[in-house]
């Protein structure tokens with residue numbers, strides 16, 4: 001029977017823990033910050049994070065230490081921006097951390113800011129996430145009072161201010177360059193890259209954008225060392241993941257597991273399998289941008305590399321289960337409806353491709369499908385890949401192609 005490996009959710013799973021500054025400090029919180037302020041240089045912080053092999057938890061799995069290492073040292077100001085937007089359908093892990101233990105990622109953010117020489121950081125969160133935004137603001141207020149934010153933190157000479165910025169709710173504003181545009185008060189649309197945010201980010205200054213869960217790993221790494229972090233997980237996939245199980249699961253919720261444990265076991269042992277004793281028809285392993293897997297494909301290690309090898313993506317580790325009664329065409333339609341609605345419209349393949357895919361899948365939904373249209377869905381999605389400014393385009397095309405490739409029989413049921 002698979003059990004949770006508690007690294008990020010350790011405090012949250014402790015009875016009576018309320019996530020206050022007092023409770024966090026009682027549980028050993030901010031000792032990593034004390035250690036760094038007393039005895040570590042910014043470069044040493046970057047080195048330990050690099051050595052830990054930490055990869056970003058926002059979706060792409062980019063190495064965090066490397067990202068911080070790209071920030072030029074000779075250009076000021078530099079910025080750290082925490083991406084707390086969490087808009088990927090199926091995903092609720094960042095808000096779980098924010099609501100229940102906000103100081104964990106805030107400590108990571110202070111450490112990261114010190115590492116890259118940032119004196120003013122931003123936390124970007126969507127406007128409708130009222131409670132999480134309040135939770136962060138309250139936590140920040142206490143940090144200022146305790147001398148853990150503001151001028152001369154713990155007498156170290158390092159100063160940092162944090163500001164919470166609430167977005168207006170477009171999915172695309174989770175993409176880091178669209179987020180930066182939005183933060184600057186402009187329309188949230190992805191930028192042409194290069195240049196990348198590391199050199200030209202917020203207000204064209206060097207910027208690191210990091211996900212909440214990524215930053216939440218940093219206090220452990222700094223306190224316990226890179227090797228302790230690397231003891232959890234599999235090579236190149238170290239640490240834990242907060243897995244958000246949703247859909248037709250018997251026990252939906254957030255579960256923390258060591259990376260590399262079996263996806264099937266996570267679903268059955270932690271998620272309780274499919275509710276009502278029904279059969280599993282499909283699994284989306286990493287949020288709606290990841291390709292669907294058939295039940296016979298899920299007995300794989302749940303880590304970045306293994307899920308990619310299986311033709312999908314670990315993404316946000318948002319495991320969505322679909323039972324035998326699910327209409328895959330309906331699922332595909334809802335998915336493409338979302339991406340078509342959220343496409344910012346800058347790139348023709350994405351703007352037009354999501355529109356055509358939506359119309360084609362809608363034909364099947366209305367029992368107007370045929371073999372030519374099925375083939376056209378595959379062709380349109382294939383033509384979209386790799387042709388646009390940001391990953392939304394591929395995130396729309398990939399899953400739709402996977403639905404028709406893996407479940408052709410479901411689409412054939414909707415032939416005219």
Ligand SMILES: Cc1cc2nc3c(=O)[nH]c(=O)nc-3n(C[C@H](O)[C@H](O)[C@H](O)COP(=O)(O)O)c2cc1C
Nearest residue numbers: 056057058083085086087174175176210211214391
């Ligand atoms: C359309 C789109 C939406 C995204 N939404 C989010 C999001 O809500 N939260 C997030 O952390 N990353 C999101 N990302 C990924 C970010 O662009 C970026 O890679 C991430 O914040 C970097 O943090 P990490 O290195 O800690 O993973 C999104 C990417 C795309 C293309």
Ligand code: SF4
Nearest residue numbers: 344346347350388390
């Ligand atoms: S790929 Fe889509 S969402 Fe991304 S910039 Fe282009 S049009 Fe906008």
